[in-house]
Amino acid sequence: QKEVEQNSGPLSVxxxxxxxxNCTYSDRGSQSFFWYRQYSxxxxxxxxxxxxxxxxxxxxxxxxxxxxxxxxxxxIRDSQPSDSATYLCAVNRKTSYDKVIFGPGTSLSVIx
Amino acid sequence: xxxxSQHPSWVICKSGTSVKIECRSLxxxxxxxxxxxxxxxxxxxxxxxxxxxxxxxxxQGVEKDKFLINHASLTLSTLTVTSAHPEDSSFYIxxxxxxxxxxxxxxxxxxxxxx
Numbered sequence: 001q002k003e004v005e006q007n008s009g010p011l012s013v014x015x016x017x018x019x020x021x022n023c024t025y026s027d028r029g030s031q032s033f034f035w036y037r038q039y040s041x042x043x044x045x046x047x048x049x050x051x052x053x054x055x056x057x058x059x060x061x062x063x064x065x066x067x068x069x070x071x072x073x074x075x076i077r078d079s080q081p082s083d084s085a086t087y088l089c090a091v092n093r094k095t096s097y098d099k100v101i102f103g104p105g106t107s108l109s110v111i112x
Numbered sequence: 113x114x115x116x117s118q119h120p121s122w123v124i125c126k127s128g129t130s131v132k133i134e135c136r137s138l139x140x141x142x143x144x145x146x147x148x149x150x151x152x153x154x155x156x157x158x159x160x161x162x163x164x165x166x167x168x169x170x171x172q173g174v175e176k177d178k179f180l181i182n183h184a185s186l187t188l189s190t191l192t193v194t195s196a197h198p199e200d201s202s203f204y205i206x207x208x209x210x211x212x213x214x215x216x217x218x219x220x221x222x223x224x225x226x227x
Binding site for chain 2: 032034042049051090092100103104105
C-alpha cells in the first residue's frame, strides 16, 4: 500500500460546479495534512493545511479531515477554469524527524 | 508565507558533468531542508532531508555519492548532481522546514536537462 493515495483522475467538472478531491494515507500517526496545487511546469503552491478532524474553510476551498478513517478531502466550490491544475495531497509522517510525503496527484480540468 | 529561493531555474549540461543547485530560505532559518525530484507526469518524490551542520538523510534508492547535499548554514542548502546522465534529467525542488508542523513552501524548482 502506498503511503498517500489519491483518486487518479483526470477529473473534469463544469465551471461553477463543486470539485471533490480525495486522499487516504496509511500512517495512523500522521499529524499534519496539506493540499497543494501545481500548474504544469511550476512548483507546488500551498492551498490548505489541516491538523484537526473536521472541516476547514478558506474562501472557495474546504478541507476535510477524518483521522479515524485516515481520509482527507478538498472541495472547491464555484470551480473556475483557472483552478485547472494537479492537486497534491501531502502528509507529514512524523518519525524521528518531519517527513512530508506526497500523493500521486489528481489532475483537475474545469470546463468553461 | 515563507520564501524559498532556488537557483538556477533551469540548466542544461552535458553527460558526465556536475551541476550544483542552490536553495536559500530568505525570511526564516531552516535547520532542515528537503530535496524533491519530479519526473514528468509524476508526483514529488523525496530524495533527501538536509540537516544544517550534519549529514543529509537519503531516501531508499537515492545514491548519496551521486547527489551530494551540503547544508552549511541555516539559510543555504546545495544539491550537486555529480556525473550527470540523461536519466537524471528532472525537475528538482527544494523546501525549507519551519518546524512545528508548518507546511512546506517550495522554491521555484530547477529543471535539469542532461544531454
